[in-house]
Amino acid sequence: FAGYVLPGAAFVAFGLKWTLDAST
């Protein structure tokens, strides 16, 4: 379970960062 949730959270965090980078 953790093998799916933790990498998923990392990809969501990177997605949010890339959105912020692109919109600022």
Next chain:
Amino acid sequence: GLPVEGIIKLLVTAIGILASVVAAYPSGFGQLQHVGDILYATVYLFFAISGLVDVLTFYCPYAIPYGLNHFSLALAFTIEGLMFCLHLQRQAFMEQHVHVLLVCAIFACAVVSLIEIVLPYSLLMKFARAFSSLIHGSWYIQSGFILYDPNRVTPTQWNSSQDYNNALIWISLTFAWHAAGAFICLLVIILIS
């Protein structure tokens, strides 16, 4: 003043590789018991390479060929997608269905990263990368809850094939809602920014 993204990638993947290798050898390094965990470690390795290229691009911008950071990221996503394709064999159809949707999101990330090599300043591609990464991550989390829900004590029993088919449709619908949620999240951040 620091290549934050590259350093975070290196740190996170180092933890991932260590955890996967330890999980693969629960009885010591003489006996490999879970080869699937070595597969995860390999996926982390390619994201670590991507982080290393990010750091090198930051400190030696003239030595590293232009676009290599996007290429290494695309390579990491492609390898991840290929590794998850291997998950499709010998699995129940529902697990295959969840993984096919996950592989779609992963390859979307890979394709966008590849396009960014030739369009490095395209704002649309940057948003496309962010969007596909959001779906990838959120569906990854959802997959964990569908396949390995810690609150479920006994395996799900299906009363009929119709129930099973309905569950598959629900999974497809959930993926579509994740896509909608990711896009709305993207729009909200753009508007606030």
